[in-house]
Amino acid sequence: xxxxxxxxxxxxxxxxxxxxxxxxxxxxxxxxxxxxxxxxxxxxxxxxxxxxxxxxxxxxxxxxxxxxxxxxxxxxxxxxxxxxxxxxxxxxxxxxxxxxxxxxxxxxxxxxxxxxxxxxxxxxxxxxxxxxxxxxxxxxxxxxxxxxxxxxxxxxxxxxxxxxxxxxxxxxxxxxxxxxxxxxxxxxxxxxxxxxxxxxxxxxxxxxxxxxxxxxxxxxxxxxxxxxxxxxxxxxxxxxxxxxxxxxxxxxxxxxxxxxxxxxxxxxxxxxxxxxxxxxxxxxxxxxxxx
Amino acid sequence: xxxxxxxxxxxxxxxxxxxxxxxxxxxxxxxxxxxxxxxxxxxxxxxxxxxxxxxxxxxxxxxxxxxxxxxxxxxxxxxxxxxxxxxxxxxxxxxxxxxxxxxxxxxxxxxxxxxxxxxxxxxxxxxxxxxxxxxxxxxxxxxxxxxxxxxxxxxxxxxxxxxxxxxxxxxxxxxxxxxxxxxxxxxxxxxxxxxxxxxxxxxxxxxxxxxxxxxxxxxxxxxxxxxxxxxxxxxxxxxxxxxxxxxxxxxxxxxxxxxxxxxxxxxxxxxxxxxxxxxxxxxxxxxxxxxxxxxxxxxxxxxxxxxxxxxxxxxxxxxxxxxxxxxxxxxxxxxxxxxxxxxxxxxxxxxxxxxxxxxxxxxxxxxxxxxxxxxxxxxx
Numbered sequence: 033x034x035x036x037x038x039x040x041x042x043x044x045x046x047x048x049x050x051x052x053x054x055x056x057x058x059x060x061x062x063x064x065x066x067x068x069x070x071x072x073x074x075x076x077x078x079x080x081x082x083x084x085x086x087x088x089x090x091x092x093x094x095x096x097x098x099x100x101x102x103x104x105x106x107x108x109x110x111x112x113x114x115x116x117x118x119x120x121x122x123x124x125x126x127x128x129x130x131x132x133x134x135x136x137x138x139x140x141x142x143x144x145x146x147x148x149x150x151x152x153x154x155x156x157x158x159x160x161x162x163x164x165x166x167x168x169x170x171x172x173x174x175x176x177x178x179x180x181x182x183x184x185x186x187x188x189x190x191x192x193x194x195x196x197x198x199x200x201x202x203x204x205x206x207x208x209x210x211x212x213x214x215x216x217x218x219x220x221x222x223x224x225x226x227x228x229x230x231x232x233x234x235x236x237x238x239x240x241x242x243x244x245x246x247x248x249x250x251x252x253x254x255x256x257x258x259x260x261x262x263x264x265x266x267x268x269x270x271x272x273x274x275x276x277x278x279x280x281x282x283x284x285x286x287x288x289x290x291x292x293x294x295x296x297x298x299x300x301x302x303x304x305x306x307x308x309x310x311x312x313x314x315x316x317x318x319x320x321x322x323x
Numbered sequence: 324x325x326x327x328x329x330x331x332x333x334x335x336x337x338x339x340x341x342x343x344x345x346x347x348x349x350x351x352x353x354x355x356x357x358x359x360x361x362x363x364x365x366x367x368x369x370x371x372x373x374x375x376x377x378x379x380x381x382x383x384x385x386x387x388x389x390x391x392x393x394x395x396x397x398x399x400x401x402x403x404x405x406x407x408x409x410x411x412x413x414x415x416x417x418x419x420x421x422x423x424x425x426x427x428x429x430x431x432x433x434x435x436x437x438x439x440x441x442x443x444x445x446x447x448x449x450x451x452x453x454x455x456x457x458x459x460x461x462x463x464x465x466x467x468x469x470x471x472x473x474x475x476x477x478x479x480x481x482x483x484x485x486x487x488x489x490x491x492x493x494x495x496x497x498x499x500x501x502x503x504x505x506x507x508x509x510x511x512x513x514x515x516x517x518x519x520x521x522x523x524x525x526x527x528x529x530x531x532x533x534x535x536x537x538x539x540x541x542x543x544x545x546x547x548x549x550x551x552x553x554x555x556x557x558x559x560x561x562x563x564x565x566x567x568x569x570x571x572x573x574x575x576x577x578x579x580x581x582x583x584x585x586x587x588x589x590x591x592x593x594x595x596x597x598x599x600x601x602x603x604x605x606x607x608x609x610x611x612x613x614x615x616x617x618x619x620x621x622x623x624x625x626x627x628x629x630x631x632x633x634x635x636x637x638x639x640x641x642x643x644x645x646x647x648x649x650x651x652x653x654x655x656x657x658x659x660x661x662x663x664x665x666x667x668x669x670x671x672x673x674x675x676x677x678x679x680x681x682x683x684x685x686x687x688x689x690x691x692x693x694x695x696x697x698x699x700x701x702x703x
Contacts, residue, residue, distance in 0.1 A: 055637075056637075059637070107536065108539070131536045132536060133507055133534055133536045133537035133540075134429060134507075134509065134534045134536065134537070135436075135504060135507050135534065135537065136537075137434075138429075138434060138435060138436060138466045139466045139467045141434045141466065142434075142435075142466035142467055143467070157636075169636070169637050170636055170637075171635070171636040171637065171666055171667050173667070174666065184582070185582065186580060186581060186582020186583065187580050187582065187583075187636070188578075188579055188580030188582065188583040188634045188636060189580060189582030189583040189585075189586050190582070191634050191636050191666060192583060192586070192634050192665075192687070195634070195665065195666065212581060212582070214429055214431050215429070215431070215434045239582070241581075241582050241585055242585070244431045244432075245431065245432055246431075246432075249432060265586070267582045267583075267585035267586040267589060268585040268588075268589070269589045269592070270585075270588045270589050270591075270592045270598065271585055271588070271601070272570065275568045275601075276566075276568075277566070277568065277581055277584070277585050277601050278566035278580075278581025278584060278585075278601065278603040279581045279582070280534075280535070280536060281431075282581060282582075282585070307593060308586070308589070308590055308593060308687070308688060309586055309687065310686060310687065310688050
């Protein structure tokens with residue numbers, strides 16, 4: 033068990049013949065992910081890492097039974113790619129693409145939800161269930177199967193924490209990067225709900241950052257609904273207000289979105305908050321022991 | 324990306340918003356000429372990308388062309404929160420009967436566009452939101468169908484407007500929403516939106532910010548960019564795919580990934596140092612990216628030591644190390660450098676760095692401690 037992706041995932045890659053798409057397809061296949069199809073309009077009949085390429089998602093799903101999609105197409109075309117996946121009945125859509133206009137994502141989010149699909153991202157590293165399926169761009173080798181679930185708004189910072197967990201002997205059930213944009217398909221709360229229900233997940237790590245109020249919402253949800261031990265790290269404790277820190281969503285504006293507020297909210301919900309990523313494994317062991 | 328008040332007003336006027344007449348002036352003489360043309364009272368307003376203009380003395384009433392000249396002379400060249408005033412807006416004076424706030428923003432938790440209004444206009448809306456949240460009324464636009472007229476009317480009635488004024492207000496609320504969507508804004512704000520004594524609506528002060536990710540389809544907005552208001556280093560970085568934010572400290576940071584870059588700044592601070600910048604080299608971290616990052620960081624004379632923190636994921640440690648080596652051959656760096664390399668091909672990377680005379684450490688905490696020590700001129 034795990035959440036969202038596992039050995040039953042039949043993955044489709046949208047934008048498979050592009051530079052990013054083909055590189056990461058090879059990586060995912062090498063990791064052992066069951067990549068069943070790729071789509072690039074006009075490239076039907078080609079193969080990437082042994083994966084057949086189709087012109088449309090509809091066709092790829094009909095031919096291969098793909099049940100999840102990962103998107104590597106450029107930002108201008110990403111919303112269209114998401115619509116195409118959802119309309120073809122793909123239940124899980126992971127959008128890696130960075131730089132998608134916010135206003136494009138507003139109707140996309142509504143459409144995905146109205147059609148009962150789930151979107152992860154955009155501007156995210158994807159997700160991984162160690163030893164079963166890597167649906168993203170994270171380095172697979174730092175992960176180990178286990179019972180710690182991770183959810184994060186960032187990429188490399190998640191790898192940092194995963195690496196420390198693995199080195200401390202704490203394997204992971206599933207690690208999900210939800211993305212750093214203001215409008216994303218799946219929030220911390222959505223993922224926490226899945227982790228709480230997942231029998232293979234015994235503890236949870238939330239890696240947040242400045243901007244928005246997703247961490248505060250997560251804190252409220254944890255207080256009311258999460259019984260498993262939770263540890264967190266929030267990046268951007270030294271970030272000045274009004275400055276966008278790389279991610280479009282990482283900005284302290286109008287007096288809200290600061291790391292201090294998020295840490296306070298999480299601690300009030302009983303979450304142990306690490307001062308640096310290196311403290312996460314020890315805090316987690318402490319939290320598990322206390323649970 | 325931000326624009327000036329006068330530019331926001333120009334855009335909103337295209338959407339039908341009744342913006343108060345005004346013209347931009349870059350000299351006292353120009354300001355005086357605009358005042359003479361309008362006749363009567365004018366308001367001379369500093370055009371800078373920051374708030375608090377009124378309190379800083381950047382907004383002055385002038386009752387004659389001569390007073391307008393004097394006001395402009397006083398305001399031009401003024402420093403407001405670190406922004407130098409190069410332009411003033413000379414706007415026609417109006418008699419205000421009632422002031423309102425009207426704004427369009429993204430409601431992040433709900434992933435919808437939100438139109439909000441308040442009868443407490445002309446003041447800091449964030450203060451109103453904090454202290455008297457009941458004084459703000461809001462309606463969310465349908466993500467697909469947009470901002471229905473009835474929602475705009477509901478706002479008007481909720482503000483307590485007389486029935487005769489609701490349609491006029493609702494039209495402006497819809498125009499602001501249309502401008503927000505049409506221009507890919509992240510903020511559209513009119514504060515104050517006023518009713519004159521003659522019962523006419525006027526947008527007195529307009530503000531717009533735009534989604535950088537959508538600028539590719541708004542060449543005309545890009546044309547409005549005021550380079551005097553931009554940090555040219557940050558702009559230059561962005562053109563190379565690097566996110567860079569200048570800060571006040573003395574430890575230069577070069578990191579891959581935005582979250583890790585923030586965490587690195589935090590680590591520097593925890594070890595008693597002050598970061599000189601936020602810098603995310605992006606996913607690729609090629610030799611040219613790293614070289615660019617070095618030149619950005621070393622351009623800051625405050626930088627006493629540099630911390631490079633790379634977690635090799637898809638970005639391989641040996642490639643980054645090659646980049647660092649090549650960059651150091653191109654750019655002269657006199658400040659001490661501390662490298663932290665972990666993840667994919669970290670060992671190969673460390674070998675490459677060793678040949679270039681650099682030692683890489685394994686953890687971020689170690690790296691932060693060493694770089695702070697180096698900046699303070701201490702042996703680690």
